[in-house]
Amino acid sequence: MRWILAASLAAGVASSAVAAAFAANTANPENLSPIYGVGLPDGYRKWELIAPAQEAEPLNELRAVVGNDIAIKAYRAGKLPFPDGTVLVKLAWKHTQSPEFESASIPGAATTVQVMVKDSKKYAASGGWGFGRFINGKPVDQAQHETCFACHEARVKERDYVFTKWAP
Amino acid sequence: MRWILAASLAAGVASSAVAAAFAANTANPENLSPIYGVGLPDGYRKWELIAPAQEAEPLNELRAVVGNDIAIKAYRAGKLPFPDGTVLVKLAWKHTQSPEFESASIPGAATTVQVMVKDSKKYAASGGWGFGRFINGKPVDQAQHETCFACHEARVKERDYVFTKWAP
Numbered sequence: 001m002r003w004i005l006a007a008s009l010a011a012g013v014a015s016s017a018v019a020a021a022f023a024a025n026t027a028n029p030e031n032l033s034p035i036y037g038v039g040l041p042d043g044y045r046k047w048e049l050i051a052p053a054q055e056a057e058p059l060n061e062l063r064a065v066v067g068n069d070i071a072i073k074a075y076r077a078g079k080l081p082f083p084d085g086t087v088l089v090k091l092a093w094k095h096t097q098s099p100e101f102e103s104a105s106i107p108g109a110a111t112t113v114q115v116m117v118k119d120s121k122k123y124a125a126s127g128g129w130g131f132g133r134f135i136n137g138k139p140v141d142q143a144q145h146e147t148c149f150a151c152h153e154a155r156v157k158e159r160d161y162v163f164t165k166w167a168p
Numbered sequence: 169m170r171w172i173l174a175a176s177l178a179a180g181v182a183s184s185a186v187a188a189a190f191a192a193n194t195a196n197p198e199n200l201s202p203i204y205g206v207g208l209p210d211g212y213r214k215w216e217l218i219a220p221a222q223e224a225e226p227l228n229e230l231r232a233v234v235g236n237d238i239a240i241k242a243y244r245a246g247k248l249p250f251p252d253g254t255v256l257v258k259l260a261w262k263h264t265q266s267p268e269f270e271s272a273s274i275p276g277a278a279t280t281v282q283v284m285v286k287d288s289k290k291y292a293a294s295g296g297w298g299f300g301r302f303i304n305g306k307p308v309d310q311a312q313h314e315t316c317f318a319c320h321e322a323r324v325k326e327r328d329y330v331f332t333k334w335a336p
Binding site: 100104106 | 213214216217219220221222223224225227230231232234259261263266268269271272273274275277278323324331332333335336
């Protein structure tokens with residue numbers, strides 16, 4: 001897989017350690033997250049599943065976290081910290097009742113897509129991770145991005161700031 | 169992708185229409201489902217996500233359905249019926265509370281893996297689909313497999329007997 005560095009706008013410094021690689025849409029700075037300059041990675045919908053999850057009210061979502069090859073390899077090896085170049089993407093949908101099965105609930109409309117990119121130099125101030133939160137392909141505002149790292153740091157610092165565990 | 173026909177033992181007739189292709193473990197007839205002779209396909213854990221789902225009590229599971237390349241292409245094209253060679257796999261885990269996040273719930277232990285294989289000739293008597301339900305890699309008993317098609321037929325015949333829709 002070939003990666004193109006395209007997320008140096010917000011952080012100001014291009015790290016040569018990471019071939020952090022994102023879609024053509026990241027050529028437009030409006031598509032990059034505030035603070036971190038993270039974009040939606042190309043082709044993430046095809047990435048391998050790490051785990052599904054459910055988020056209760058008020059968000060009321062079904063979710064699935066997928067990862068790029070570097071992420072999957074690290075998960076399978078069970079090694080922390082994640083190496084530079086790791087990209088995790090959490091897809092989320094409204095959690096809705098199945099029309100065919102009383103006991104089943106399924107994805108409704110897509111809500112947010114959330115991205116974590118590991119670059120230990122570029123994102124040294126946030127545990128080595130850059131964050132991006134997107135709705136309809138566009139990043140949400142800076143205030144929301146200011147909450148990312150504090151929460152990950154408070155709750156899962158010992159797991160390299162990553163909540164999601166591999167679904168066996 | 170190369171497929172090896174390996175599931176003709178139980179059904180008795182090898183269909184040349186489908187290069188239905190399964191793991192080395194299907195060389196052992198004990199690993200094939202009753203009635204249908206469906207095995208666990210090789211490498212399915214790496215397949216592309218179609219959608220997550222939740223199943224309420226008493227099963228209380230989080231699930232994810234993935235598909236082989238033929239399945240994904242058909243989903244993306246939105247075309248029914250699914251072509252021969254389609255393989256769908258539903259992974260399931262106990263639905264458990266996240267220890268770090270009150271509002272989140274996550275996969276616990278793996279429960280069942282369920283497989284659907286499309287071969288319109290071989291499985292003509294069951295809508296073109298062969299079914300397999302596995303626990304710890306071994307198929308469950310014949311009585312359970314006798315329920316598969318009746319339920320799919322009763323509820324989602326008009327969607328080529330497939331419950332899961334593509335998560336957008």
